Amino acid sequence: MDVMTWTYIFVGLTFSLYIGIAIWAKAASTKEFYVAGTGVSPLANGLATAADWMSAASFIGMAGIISFVGRDGSVYLMGWTGGYVLLALLLAPYLRKFGQFTVPDFIGTRYYSNVARVVAVICAIFVSFTYVAGQMRGVGVVFSRFLEVPIEMGVVIGMAIVFFYAVLGGMKGITYTQVAQYCVLIFAFMVPAFFISSMMTGNPIPQLGFGGTLVDNPDMYLLDKLDQLSTDLGFNEYTNGTKSTIDVFCITAALMLGTAGLPHVIIRFFTVPKVRDARKSAGYALLFIAILYTTAPAIAVFARTNLLQEVPNVSYEKQPEWVKTWENTGLIAWVDKNDDGVVQYGPGKAFAGKPTFKANESGEDERGTHGQREVTNAPTENSNELYIDRDIMVLANPEIAGLPNWVVALVAAGGLAAALSTAAGLLLVISVSVSHDLMKKTINPNISEKQELMYARVAAAFAVIIAGLFGIYPPGFVAQVVAFAFGLAAASFFPAIILGIFSKRVNKEGALAGMIVGILVTASYIIYFKFINKGADNAEHWFMGISPAGFGTLGMLLNVVVTVAVSKFTAPPPEDVQQLVEDIRIPKGAGEAHDH
Amino acid sequence: MTDEPAGPEDGNFGTKETIKTEAIDNKAHLQAYWRRNLKYLSILLSIWFVVSYLCAIIFADALNEVTFGGFKLGFWFGHQGSIYVFVVLIWVYVHLMNKLDKEFGLDEGE
Structure with missing residues (x-):
């Protein structure tokens, strides 16, 4: 059977499974809709959190990025896992004991202020929309590439599925579909990795394989081979970094702190029955995440080695089949700068921007003398002739390694599971923020449970549609604003929550001042370098050599300093708030705490 | 891993009675619990910092x-390494805190 038939089978099967679960897990009350009735077992919550967390970017993008940046890729690997240690030790148990539904709930209550609550709601909605746009796009891209339907159609199908289980089932539906989605995505990620690791190193465990020796040369370590291939072509050694230490430090910290402050992750810890279940779910979640996150760097090495071995200095006609397949999808492009018919690959960009291909009037590609697709982009001065989109490293890896068709198709189903599960979690945050934090807690506290549930469903429906529109008409700034999501979460939520738990003295004035300063400074820095003065976005102009992606770390520190200083000079929080802080520090009685 | 919450129904250490009679000590008791928690946190987070920010x-x-x-x-x-250590750190924390909760009679029982 061909790849497309297999893909239809896998995608059809997994989608029916998700819909089946959604019908089974329909939410009947706001408590079920918001926190799945706090009846989720730690194991199920760990699985769901892992799927919630691992997005299209983790599944498709991360290994690709790492394979192009080498050791510096550790910022993502550590940044997106180390945050869970903070989450488990500093946030999850206490927020579960606090026991309401959302992060703005905690901020609003702990800082006895509706203004603080609204600031938190705005941040939560902004962060979630930023994120969700990328997911819907990811769904569309997978559909278009593997099933050859237009991206728009793919997005609409994805929307329909998410709409079904998010609007109907709320958190309950989402939780159990995410459990299924984790299983699908991890299976799809691991199977090709096992195959490739065995083929290249003789060791099926990718985590060990990429530190092993080559099958065709038992005296040569794979990583040494890759370092050698890299330097031969003029790249840096794969196992050495090129970014400055302070920048790597700050980006890692910003990603960790941001991860621990992301509302769609935190909200998952409200769904378990007890405080100790919250701790344990964090343990399971990171364990399940680590399976993918320790495999991704191995895949990056396998893919990079294959690429550097097979493609450079080989004539276009003799390029492996996958190069031509992916050239046809526009994700690989070749400009023969020196007219020798041979593909030269090296550091630097072959041309500016993404490739735009020449086509004749009837829409057919114009092909060059060797049969390659011609691009209209102006070539750069350097000798690199090859454009490769980083995203294909995971998607094309099974083809590169010559794996069977069903494995290739499996990857498509896995990518969809990763994108859909994250999208659903984010949409829920948006929906709860609107119905609970804004309607129930701020605008009209008198609405009935039934009305609130209705608002939640309507908000979820609207959010799905807006997210879909973002997917079909992607705003050009999506890539840039991802730095925002983490930077803002790090500079706003993280300090406000941590200080709210670990200090009884921090008060409303301090937290508000801290959050506002943290957000403004971080946002201004990112906006300046990403939108206003793009030309200056380099180490020379950065403050202390810290890139916009890492600036959230400084924003976080600033927030803490301002919060503590302002709190010192203003009145301590009222007695009942101090009592609340005492109370959330103790696990006993989590069952009662969420009644409100 | 001990994931089944199979604790017996009568596994409550701090019964209502003892807490009432020792109401004055209660505050000191809770503070001692919190200090131990902070001690665990500082040790575990130091390891977290060492493997990621120092080693890597x-x-x-x-x-x-x-x-x-x-x-x-x-x-x-x-x-690789830092991620493995992160996973271990959380499970060590889970284990330590479950023990601590029991020791101080603050576990949630069933």
């Missing part, structure tokens, strides 16, 4: 001089 970032170049198997150590910490 600040001293990565120096550690890269050391190899085991095909891995350079600094590279390995960044791409």
Whole structure:
């Protein structure tokens, strides 16, 4: 059977499974809709959190990025896992004991202020929309590439599925579909990795394989081979970094702190029955995440080695089949700068921007003398002739390694599971923020449970549609604003929550001042370098050599300093708030705490 | 891993009665619990900091001089080792806190 038939089978099967679960897990009350009735077992919550967390970017993008940046890729690997240690030790148990539904709930209550609550709601909605746009796009891209339907159609199908289980089932539906989605995505990620690791190193465990020796040369370590291939072509050694230490430090910290402050992750810890279940779910979640996150760097090495071995200095006609397949999808492009018919690959960009291909009037590609697709982009001065989109490293890896068709198709189903599960979690945050934090807690506290549930469903429906529109008409700034999501979460939520738990003295004035300063400074820095003065976005102009992606770390520190200083000079929080802080520090009685 | 919450129904250490009679000590009791929690946190987070920020970032170049198997150590910490340690840290914390809760009679029972 061909790849497309297999893909239809896998995608059809997994989608029916998700819909089946959604019908089974329909939410009947706001408590079920918001926190799945706090009846989720730690194991199920760990699985769901892992799927919630691992997005299209983790599944498709991360290994690709790492394979192009080498050791510096550790910022993502550590940044997106180390945050869970903070989450488990500093946030999850206490927020579960606090026991309401959302992060703005905690901020609003702990800082006895509706203004603080609204600031938190705005941040939560902004962060979630930023994120969700990328997911819907990811769904569309997978559909278009593997099933050859237009991206728009793919997005609409994805929307329909998410709409079904998010609007109907709320958190309950989402939780159990995410459990299924984790299983699908991890299976799809691991199977090709096992195959490739065995083929290249003789060791099926990718985590060990990429530190092993080559099958065709038992005296040569794979990583040494890759370092050698890299330097031969003029790249840096794969196992050495090129970014400055302070920048790597700050980006890692910003990603960790941001991860621990992301509302769609935190909200998952409200769904378990007890405080100790919250701790344990964090343990399971990171364990399940680590399976993918320790495999991704191995895949990056396998893919990079294959690429550097097979493609450079080989004539276009003799390029492996996958190069031509992916050239046809526009994700690989070749400009023969020196007219020798041979593909030269090296550091630097072959041309500016993404490739735009020449086509004749009837829409057919114009092909060059060797049969390659011609691009209209102006070539750069350097000798690199090859454009490769980083995203294909995971998607094309099974083809590169010559794996069977069903494995290739499996990857498509896995990518969809990763994108859909994250999208659903984010949409829920948006929906709860609107119905609970804004309607129930701020605008009209008198609405009935039934009305609130209705608002939640309507908000979820609207959010799905807006997210879909973002997917079909992607705003050009999506890539840039991802730095925002983490930077803002790090500079706003993280300090406000941590200080709210670990200090009884921090008060409303301090937290508000801290959050506002943290957000403004971080946002201004990112906006300046990403939108206003793009030309200056380099180490020379950065403050202390810290890139916009890492600036959230400084924003976080600033927030803490301002919060503590302002709190010192203003009145301590009222007695009942101090009592609340005492109370959330103790696990006993989590069952009662969420009644409100 | 001990994941089944199979504790017996009568497993409550701090019964209502003892808490009432020792109401004055209660505050000190809770403070002692909190201090122990903070001690665990500072130890575990120090390890967290050492493996990620020191081993994988600040001293990565120096550690890269050391190899085991095909891995350079600094590279390995960044791409593998720190993640394994993170997982272990959380499970150690889960274990320590469950024990601490029991010891102080603050576990939630069933």
